[in-house]
Amino acid sequence: MRIFLVIALLLSLFIYADPAPVTYSVDDKNITLPGEKYKSGYGYNLEADTVLRLVTLNWPPYIDDNLCNKGWLYQLTVSMLVKRGYGVHIEFYPWARAVREAELGKADILFPEYYITDDVMSENILTKTRNQLLALSEPIPGGDLSFVALKDHTIDYDGSINSVKNRVMGVVRSYKNSDELDELIDQGKIKTIVANSEYQLIHLLLNGRVELIVADLEVLKASIYKSLLSNRDKKKMLNALVALSPSIEYKALYYEISKSTANWQSILADINAEIVIMRKNNTFESFINNKKQQCYNLG
DSSP states (O other): OHHHHHHHHHHHHHHHHOOOOOEEETTTTEEOOOOOOEEEEEESSSSSSOEEEEEEEEBTTTTTTSSSGGGGHHHHHHHHHHHHHHHEEEOOOHHHHHHHHHHHOOSSEEEOOOOTTTTTTTTSSTTTTTHHHHHOOOOOOEEEEEEETTTTTTTOSSSGGGHHHHHHHHEETTTOOHHEEEEETTTOSSSSEEEESHHHHHHHHTSSSEEEEEEHHHHHHHHHHHHSSSSHHHHHHHHHHEOSOOOOOEEEEEEEETTTTHHHHHHHHHHHHHHHHHHTTHHHHHHHHHHEEEETTOO
């Protein structure tokens, strides 16, 4: 009965999720769009001549269907596109499904993505690379990808992957890590257990099934914050994790525009223009901090 109630509560979070209002500024005037439920997602400025379909995932603190304001990246993305005159239809999926929708041309924009090199093959069209199907935007702020361990476990890590390659690691399905790490995994030189989300990664580590997990520690923390655990249990779990230093690498985030979309070059140019403006005005940090402060407070 207890398991049934937990499942029912989890399902209710998604069934009753509402669109988040998005506020943006034009000529120093604030404009707020309430948004609306649209198809299997949310819609903004749907009367626009061009309505873009975006696919994303639950990846707090960047973006999540059940975060306040659905995360800073949701707010940023909708506001940038609406300011450029686009309508937005945004949907949440598991990452592998979101990638598939974009690679097959069923969605116009996939985000957020890590940098993709030209040799990364599509998982859905085996004769094509990811970059032949999707075009990367300019980068936006991201986070550090790290090896994360339990604080009370001793891991001899000297900053090189070779120093921990004999450890069993947890990784998220379809995520791109560093080139070196992914190559060693593909070659079978590192034993991995695959999870479907960061929250599952944490439990692999806590249950002793892996010795390290590969993740952005801030994403792990946000996954704990949004869980159904009590505040006491959240704090206990948060205090159990440590990111080994130095990080594997800093990972900026990107948008990917489907090359199957009509006028994809213009869409890419508009997104890049907005990113360049924010970078030039040094407004990314203040925007992100303001949104994040609204979302997490354990007391």
